[in-house]
Amino acid sequence: MPRNSEKKKPKKVSGKPIENDAKPRVLDLFSGAGGLSCGLEQSGFEIAGGIDFFPKAIESFEANHHNARGLVADLTKTSIKTIENIAGGDIDLIVGGPSCQGFSTAGGLSKQIGRDESDPRNNLFSDYVRIVDHFQPSWLIFENVPGLLLYRQGTVALSIVSALNAIGYKIVPMILLAADYGVPQLRRRLVFVGTRTGSDIHFPAPTHGDENLWANYSLPFAHLSRLSTDDQIRHPHVTFEQACSDLPKLSEGETLHMVPYAGRATTDYQRQLRQGLKLVRQHQADRLADLDRYAAKHLLPGENWRALVKHDILPPRFKKIRPYDATTMLKRLQGDKPAYTITTKFNEATTGAFIHPSQPRTLSIREAARIQSFPDRFSFSGTFGHIRTQIGNAVPPLLAKALGEAILPQIMRSEFNKEIPAIRPTITISNSISEDEILQLKGAGKQMHQRKKKDPKQLELIKSAN
Incomplete structure (x- = not known):
């Protein structure tokens, strides 16, 4: 059921008091086989349900998430009541990757070609917003192709930010490289993380890296590394x-x-x-x-x-x-x-x-x-x-696990009044960031340290937390 935005008492699920081992509940929209859910479950979340139009994907989802319910459905034609039945109670985190393949960079990285604005899959985002607005989870994760951030100099991405701001969510997009989180793959995904709790926005700090990875490439490849590396690198990429x-x-x-x-x-x-x-x-x-x-x-x-x-x-x-x-x-x-x-x-x-x-x-x-x-x-x-x-089509589970670990302490605090220690280092974006400032973010670490004297305002927007 929808929740109001007022500060809540410790919540109840299905009329029963929260137990000490209770976990935040996740609804996975456009779930596919459940890559996001697999990683979030590993990080400490309970998967309530997944919805996708592809029957075999839902068959895989249910086979691997034994306590979750799957639904084969076209979300553009699915009622809120049907989705409530799958959710089975309050939802703390909604995740999903509504297809925006018309914005994929697979056809080239030009901002004017390789995108199909008429592609009907690009409109699935409105259904994502409709469902988020109804369930009012405390946090959300929305992932998509990196080309969405580049398209029309970022105006499409900012439209997504504005739509979610309008229903009460502060949200920030970042392009993450899966290899930086222990995935043996040079895969980039655009990830929006948002909250309505007033908390700052938390992204996982990279644990792996290769500072020479894009040395021989020109923009926009370098632009796609939105979280720059620092001088204290971590582990090499997994091969x-x-x-x-x-x-x-x-x-x-x-x-x-x-x-x-x-x-x-x-x-x-x-x-x-x-x-x-x-x-x-x-x-x-x-x-x-x-x-x-x-x-x-x-x-x-x-x-x-x-x-x-x-x-x-x-x-x-x-x-x-x-x-x-x-x-x-x-x-x-x-x-x-x-x-x-x-x-x-x-x-x-x-x-x-x-x-x-x-x-x-x-x-x-x-x-x-x-x-x-x-x-x-x-x-x-x-x-x-x-x-x-x-x-x-899946989100790598280890990337999803890192995203979950970055926000779990905040969800436990806001939804369960329970303090747990930070699970991993995070990159924290101030919730005071404006839409105009979002596309100027260069990430934390090396680039920000170099700018410290020249741009103190920018430095305030991004804080490294251990």
Whole structure:
């Protein structure tokens, strides 16, 4: 039920007093298989329910979140009463990633091309706002493609901020790199975090980093690192080999299910995802097209389609590609580096950097899930294509876990009158920030320290908290 904005007494759920071990409850909109929910559950939240229009995704959601309810529904046609039945009581956090694929950077990073304003999926945000306005959770997390922040010099992103401000939420967008939070993948997501409690906005401080990552790239790639690194870096990024070297060797088109791992877990990441399992699940590689197969057999680690020009095997369309474009197409991954963004077509080498570092094939289902940081216990329902869609569209659970850990102490304080210690270092954005200042944020750390004398007002907006 909706809640008013007045300061509340310790709340009750379903008429029963809150127990000492009670957890904040989450409603996951546009949930997919539940990557966000998986990470939030790991950070200390209770998942109440998930809603998505894709039946196989909800089947996976329910199979992996045993105490949550799933609903297959189009939110543009779903009543609040139906959603209340799924929520089953008060909701403390609403999360979701309403599709805005018309703003994806996949078609190029120009602000004027590669976006389709007429794409109806871009309008799903209004349903997100409708549901948030009804349930009035104390916090919300809204994630989307980084291109949304770049589009029209940020005016679309500010429209989202304004819409949520209008229903009582102070909200800030940041582009986060999943690899900075222990995910072995150079995946960026735009994340809006908001609250109606009056608290400052908390983002997780990066725990991993590589200061040379974008050294050879020009803007807007550097612009996309919204949380800049400081001089006290943390751990190096997790690599492909550190994530996947314990998985059995696999041939093109082969499926291994419920078979032993190739050996003992040798890295912290492998131990974290295996969680004591002895058998591998859903380790399946697809059959390849002729060009993909040739590339998988001949390319060296780090090489892409340009290395095949001398082989005289590329179709005519490749002659139209400029040498500095499509740098991840037909690219072989490097075992000592993180993978690139996992998409829904990680089985096709012509769509991205999906060739295994040492085996003549593209990535398997389990490798893609590992790169996305799904635990090995997480099972996916459906055909190979259904599963690719679920994995490629997911928020990496470890990124979601970091987001949850950053805001959990604030939620426990505002909703349960319970103080818990900070779980992790956070980047804290003052709730006094204005819309005009939002797009000027450069993050905390090194850049802010360099500006300290020149821009004291900006420094007040961003505070590092340990």
